[in-house]
Amino acid sequence: MSKIIHLDLNRCIYCHACEVACEREHRGISNIFITLLDERQAIPLACRHCEKNPCLVVCPTNAIERKESGAVIIHSLRCIGCKLCALVCPFGVIQLDEMDKVVRKCDLCVHRLEDGKDPACVKTCSARAMKFGEFDKIMADVREKKSMSIISGVTDNEGFVVTLPERS
Amino acid sequence: MQLVPTICTYCGTGCGLYLAVEEGKAVGIEYLSAHPASEGALCPKGNALLQILYHPDRLLYPQKKENGAFKRISWDEAYGIIADKLKEIISIYGSDAVAFYGSAQCTNEENYLLQKMGRLLGTNNIDHCARLCHAPSVAALAATLGSGAMTNTIHGFADSDCILIVGSNFTENHPVISRWVLDAKEKGAKIIVVDPRYTPTAWFADSFLQLRPGTDIALINGMISVILKEKLYNYNFIEERTEGFDDLGKSLVNYSLQEASKITGIPEDSIKEAARLYARAKNASIIYCMGVTQHRSGTDNVIALSNLALICGNFGRPGTGINPLRGQANVQGSCDMGVLPSFFPGYVKISDKAQRKRIANLWGVEDLPTQPGLTIVEIINAVHDGRIKGAYVMGESLMVSDPDTHHVEEALHKLDFLIVQDIFMTETAALADILLPAVCYAEKEGSVTSTERRVQWRHKAIEPPGEAKADWKILCELAEKMGLAEKFMYNSAEEILIEINKAIPAYGGITPARLKENIGGLCWPCPDSSHQGTPILHISSFRTPSGKGIIKPVVHREPAEIPNYEYPFTLTTGRLVLHYNSGNMTRRSPSLNKRVPEVFVEINRKDAEYLGIKPDERVKVISRRGSVEAKALITRRVAPGVVFLPFHFPGVNRLTIAELDPVSKIPEFKVATCRIEKVADQVGEQ
Numbered sequence: 079m080s081k082i083i084h085l086d087l088n089r090c091i092y093c094h095a096c097e098v099a100c101e102r103e104h105r106g107i108s109n110i111f112i113t114l115l116d117e118r119q120a121i122p123l124a125c126r127h128c129e130k131n132p133c134l135v136v137c138p139t140n141a142i143e144r145k146e147s148g149a150v151i152i153h154s155l156r157c158i159g160c161k162l163c164a165l166v167c168p169f170g171v172i173q174l175d176e177m178d179k180v181v182r183k184c185d186l187c188v189h190r191l192e193d194g195k196d197p198a199c200v201k202t203c204s205a206r207a208m209k210f211g212e213f214d215k216i217m218a219d220v221r222e223k224k225s226m227s228i229i230s231g232v233t234d235n236e237g238f239v240v241t242l243p244e245r246s
Numbered sequence: 247m248q249l250v251p252t253i254c255t256y257c258g259t260g261c262g263l264y265l266a267v268e269e270g271k272a273v274g275i276e277y278l279s280a281h282p283a284s285e286g287a288l289c290p291k292g293n294a295l296l297q298i299l300y301h302p303d304r305l306l307y308p309q310k311k312e313n314g315a316f317k318r319i320s321w322d323e324a325y326g327i328i329a330d331k332l333k334e335i336i337s338i339y340g341s342d343a344v345a346f347y348g349s350a351q352c353t354n355e356e357n358y359l360l361q362k363m364g365r366l367l368g369t370n371n372i373d374h375c376a377r378l379c380h381a382p383s384v385a386a387l388a389a390t391l392g393s394g395a396m397t398n399t400i401h402g403f404a405d406s407d408c409i410l411i412v413g414s415n416f417t418e419n420h421p422v423i424s425r426w427v428l429d430a431k432e433k434g435a436k437i438i439v440v441d442p443r444y445t446p447t448a449w450f451a452d453s454f455l456q457l458r459p460g461t462d463i464a465l466i467n468g469m470i471s472v473i474l475k476e477k478l479y480n481y482n483f484i485e486e487r488t489e490g491f492d493d494l495g496k497s498l499v500n501y502s503l504q505e506a507s508k509i510t511g512i513p514e515d516s517i518k519e520a521a522r523l524y525a526r527a528k529n530a531s532i533i534y535c536m537g538v539t540q541h542r543s544g545t546d547n548v549i550a551l552s553n554l555a556l557i558c559g560n561f562g563r564p565g566t567g568i569n570p571l572r573g574q575a576n577v578q579g580s581c582d583m584g585v586l587p588s589f590f591p592g593y594v595k596i597s598d599k600a601q602r603k604r605i606a607n608l609w610g611v612e613d614l615p616t617q618p619g620l621t622i623v624e625i626i627n628a629v630h631d632g633r634i635k636g637a638y639v640m641g642e643s644l645m646v647s648d649p650d651t652h653h654v655e656e657a658l659h660k661l662d663f664l665i666v667q668d669i670f671m672t673e674t675a676a677l678a679d680i681l682l683p684a685v686c687y688a689e690k691e692g693s694v695t696s697t698e699r700r701v702q703w704r705h706k707a708i709e710p711p712g713e714a715k716a717d718w719k720i721l722c723e724l725a726e727k728m729g730l731a732e733k734f735m736y737n738s739a740e741e742i743l744i745e746i747n748k749a750i751p752a753y754g755g756i757t758p759a760r761l762k763e764n765i766g767g768l769c770w771p772c773p774d775s776s777h778q779g780t781p782i783l784h785i786s787s788f789r790t791p792s793g794k795g796i797i798k799p800v801v802h803r804e805p806a807e808i809p810n811y812e813y814p815f816t817l818t819t820g821r822l823v824l825h826y827n828s829g830n831m832t833r834r835s836p837s838l839n840k841r842v843p844e845v846f847v848e849i850n851r852k853d854a855e856y857l858g859i860k861p862d863e864r865v866k867v868i869s870r871r872g873s874v875e876a877k878a879l880i881t882r883r884v885a886p887g888v889v890f891l892p893f894h895f896p897g898v899n900r901l902t903i904a905e906l907d908p909v910s911k912i913p914e915f916k917v918a919t920c921r922i923e924k925v926a927d928q929v930g931e932q
Contacts (some may be wrong), residue, residue: 093417204421
């Protein structure tokens with residue numbers, strides 16, 4: 079199964095480490111964008127490497143490829159900078175590199191993956207708000223955490239809360 | 247390609263990383279996952295570390311000021327001028343006419359050498375930026391607990407059941423610490439944040455107390471009075487391990503929650519709730535920072551927090567303690583090394599004759615200066631009085647980081663002789679008579695001590711640019727010219743650390759060999775080479791003479807400036823995640839500076855509406871001491887009546903007040919009053 083970047087939005091502290099790390103790994107251009115909402119919630123957004131890819135479908139020069147690993151990447155040499163992909167991207171995470179006249183987006187740090195290293199944004203995240211892994215495994219972890227919070231009364235919701243008896 | 251482990255040069259978290267070096271050039275950063283505090287994470291500043299290394303502004307050779315302009319000279323000439331001039335000042339005016347500024351950006355070894363040089367020249371006028379950040383912690387916690395450092399570890403925050411965060415915005419200033427606090431929260435810990443601003447740290451609070459700036463004691467005493475009234479304190483701990491509990495009770499007999507609420511502006515119920523959350527938790531931690539210390543009541547503010555932790559018995563276990571977060575990579579170490587006017591290395595009091603003699607013996611002299619020296623702000627005042635004629639500044643920019651910039655600037659102009667040793671032409675370096683090019687974290691080796699007392703080794707990764715030299719090397723070579731050659735016979739940072747092992751008992755077992763082997767180093771105290779270090783302090787007794795924790799009643803004092811008709815706003819200053827202290831490194835890092843390129847002032851929406859100020863409009867912030875122009879950021883982060891400016895930009899400290907805490911001599915950076923004016927000519931300029 080392909081690996082994805084998962085975000086825990088309850089942990090993002092709006093520190094911009096992911097952006098600066100991405101910039102360093104991608105010659106000064108960050109492909110992750112952190113947005114502040116109502117001065118109290120930050121959302122770092124990059125290409126989601128969708129399972130079905132409108133960007134790939136509309137690309138007139140076949141510059142976008144979905145790799146076996148799941149990474150959706152742009153072949154800059156084939157890209158003509160028409161920005162059709164940006165029209166259909168639901169997340170607004172495709173940008174124009176004005177210098178090279180091509181579009182850029184998150185490439186899942188393929189150069190790092192080849193060396194067996196996780197993407198830079200995930201490794202650097204100050205608050206450990208990002209995870210890189212197989213989607214179903216990450217979801218299993220999330221479920222476990224949520225389950226714990228239900229039985230130990232961590233949840234903010236009033237009402238049904240059970241507490242596990244302490245083990246000696 | 248070679249990976250060289252190093253420690254980030256910015257805040258006190260002490261994150262580890264690898265520098266990727268190719269053919270002698272640092273070409274990349276790799277994350278060091280095995281690090282105990284950071285697990286490989288780096289904040290944006292850490293990620294931009296390469297951008298300062300090859301910056302075109304780096305100082306490359308020694309320079310001398312002639313007719314107002316700098317001229318390149320040789321090292322030999324520079325040393326000759328410095329030695330002659332310092333000797334001349336000392337022979338005419340005495341040793342105390344010279345002052346030394348150490349640097350929390352430099353290693354333990356370099357700071358140790360700087361204070362050794364100052365003291366061998368006969369003065370204790372030795373201080374550094376800790377005066378402007380945690381001097382109250384050193385003074386207060388040394389008195390109440392016997393040690394001024396963080397009691398617990400960074401990763402240990404994850405074990406807390408309740409974390410009380412007072413005046414710390416660690417999500418911006420120590421971002422990596424957030425991961426451990428968020429871990430605790432996920433496990434069910436309650437988070438209480440006390441701050442005049444709704445910072446990103448406050449986003450995660452279960453209880454957010456937005457107090458009026460400068461009223462911390464009123465709040466903490468309010469919480470203590472709830473704990474006393476509801477008997478939520480830890481009776482056994484108080485009996486066995488503390489002194490002074492009865493006095494605390496007596497001092498608060500007539501203190502009502504109503505009064506606490508009136509002074510702080512926080513509803514009574516919120517104070518009650520916070521007190522109960524903290525006191526009922528099995529293991530509760532306190533995290534605090536500049537919001538507590540940078541007041542004229544800074545020392546008492548820290549004592550109030552120490553009282554709270556003592557009566558609830560929150561010491562000696564994982565997830566407890568009182569934890570001042572230190573702001574610079576080696577500010578803890580610089581204090582440990584005795585770059586303080588009233589302490590020799592290892593916090594040996596100037597008046598402690600036996601210990602003083604021990605250090606004198608180690609250095610091969612009869613005795614050391616017996617009078618406490620002057621602190622940072624006092625040195626500036628003494629320059630104005632004509633008592634200080636020469637200053638040696640190693641890696642600090644007083645012109646940006648000290649309060650009341652105008653007063654500082656006049657003093658630096660008035661000095662007969664100013665030596666600045668730095669990596670960039672800072673606002674302070676521009677005023678120097680002699681400028682010495684130093685090197686930064688990657689270009690030298692040595693040890694640094696993080697906020698959790700973790701001593702770690704920085705390996706040298708690359709060669710310095712131009713003729714720049716390591717600070718320890720500069721000090722050794724200068725010492726030779728000053729006639730102190732035989733006291734400064736060191737060929738490497740390692741040799742200096744071996745002397746530190748002898749000088750400071752808590753560093754006794756922290757040898758170069760052990761540091762080089764261990765990622766994550768060792769936490770002091772570590773008295774001998776078989777000791778594994780001490781992550782948690784005060785497990786069975788405190789480090790005070792009686793072994794007990796001292797509870798000491800303190801009372802609220804109003805800040806020096808109270809808003810009035812002419813200056814209606816309370817001005818508070820602080821830091822941003824994308825910049826660092828005087829900004830000399832981060833303002834030169836494109837990745838950081840482009841995100842926050844200029845100074846702004848946070849103004850509450852209601853105030854902005856009343857003054858007719860629009861978003862991003864340029865305004866003038868005016869205090870009794872000066873003014874600065876800034877872009878208006880209209881926000882709900884600050885309450886009405888309060889404005890906030892980040893101090894990383896030159897000019898902001900023209901506004902702040904040099905009113906000092908009587909004990910620790912820290913200036914009241916966090917509270918001044920000001921007014922806001924629209925910039926009149928704005929339309930014409932556009």
